Amino acid sequence: MAVLVGVGLIIACRLWLLAPVIVASDSMDPALKRGGLALLLKPDPGIDRAGPGSLVVFPHPDDGSPTVKRVVAIGGQSVAIEDSVLVVDGQSVDEPFVDSSLIDGTWFGPVAVPPGHVFVMGDNRGVSIDSRHFGSIPVEDLEATVLLPQN
Incomplete structure (x- = not known):
């Protein structure tokens, strides 16, 4: 009986709580490398867990495919890129995971x-298709947060 309960808990955890996924693009490099494994927390992340810096999963606005990006600003904030530097509410944001030299001279x-x-934006800003292209994402469209990138 204990084995059945254990198997049931593992299946329930996989279906409704945690999911491993293989990263399919370079847009989140270096945080998530193509071919790497990420562990997703599947319950609705909501705005409380989807603050700036969070890696979130949502259906891509163009084709519905699962997409991972980093939240850089939330409702009520303003966001810009000034000569490759992320600026939120008029203040530059330190992003040591973004190679600014790859997007030098970029303004948005x-x-x-x-x-x-x-x-949301990808860490690999030069190749990422993100909110700069398709706009902001409704919080209710967020499906999961990334718990553990494994590269």
Whole structure:
């Protein structure tokens, strides 16, 4: 009986709580490398767990495929890129995981993030298709957060 309960808990955990995924693109490099394994926490992340810096999963607005990006701003904030530097609410943001030399001379925004939305960007800004292209993401569209990148 204990074995059945254990197997049931493992299956339930896999279905509703945690999921391993293989990273399919370079857009989150170096945090998540193509071919690496990431562990997702599947319960609705909501705005409380999807703050700036969080890695979130949502369906891509174009084709619905699962997409992982980093939240850089939340509803009510403004976001811009000024000569490759992320600027939120007029303040530059330190992002040691972004290689700014790859996007030197890049400018974007500022744009306002609507309430109930998050603005997401890939860490590999030169190749990432993100909120700069498809706009902010409604919080209710977030499906999971990334717990453990394993590269």
